[in-house]
Amino acid sequence: MGLLAWVLIGVLVAVMMRLLWPARSGMFAIAVVTTTAGALIGGYICAVFNIGTLATLDARALFAAVIGALLFLFLFRKLRVN
Template identity: 75%
Template sequence: MGLLAWLVTGVLVAVVMKVLFPARSGVFAVAIVTTTAGALIGGYICTAFNMGTLATLDLRALLAAFAGSLLFLFLFRKLRIN
């Protein structure tokens, strides 16, 4: 349940960012991949520090997945070369 929630969190962050900051169509696919990877890493870090598990839906792990997806998207946008 936790892994699925982390994936959904990553996709939802990408959709919200697409609505708030419209960009080219190809960037949306990259944003989905970036935010999903960030959500998985954020959730995994919580699991590694015993703040949640993959089997349950823990609020701390979900918030870490959200923060990880935002961080990855922010870093991607800042480091992207135009």
Template identity: 65%
Template sequence: MGLLTWVIIGVLVGIAMNRLRPASGGGFAVAQLLAVTGALIGGYVCAVFNIGTLATLEPTSLLAALAGSLLFLFVFRKLRMS
């Protein structure tokens, strides 16, 4: 259940980021892919350090998935601008 939740968080963050600041060039699909990837990486990092697991919905792992998604999108957009 946790993996699906991380993917849903990534999709929601991708939609929100695209609404707030539309991506130039890559578009909606790239934003979604990056957000989902970031959420999966953030959730996986939590699972590795025993902060949260894939089996349960723990707030810390959900926050890490959200942070990973936002960070991944932010870094990609900053690197793309320069």
């Protein structure tokens, strides 16, 4: 369940960012992939350091997954070359 929850968090963050910060048409798919990767890494870091997992719906792991997703999306948008 934890892996599925991390993926869902990544997709939800991408949808929220799409609503708050509209982008070009092709960017939504990239945002979904980027935020999902960030959520997976954030959740994995919590699991490695035994902070909590999303399988038990721990708030710290949920927060880390959201922060990871937002950080990856922010870094991707800043480092993207036009």
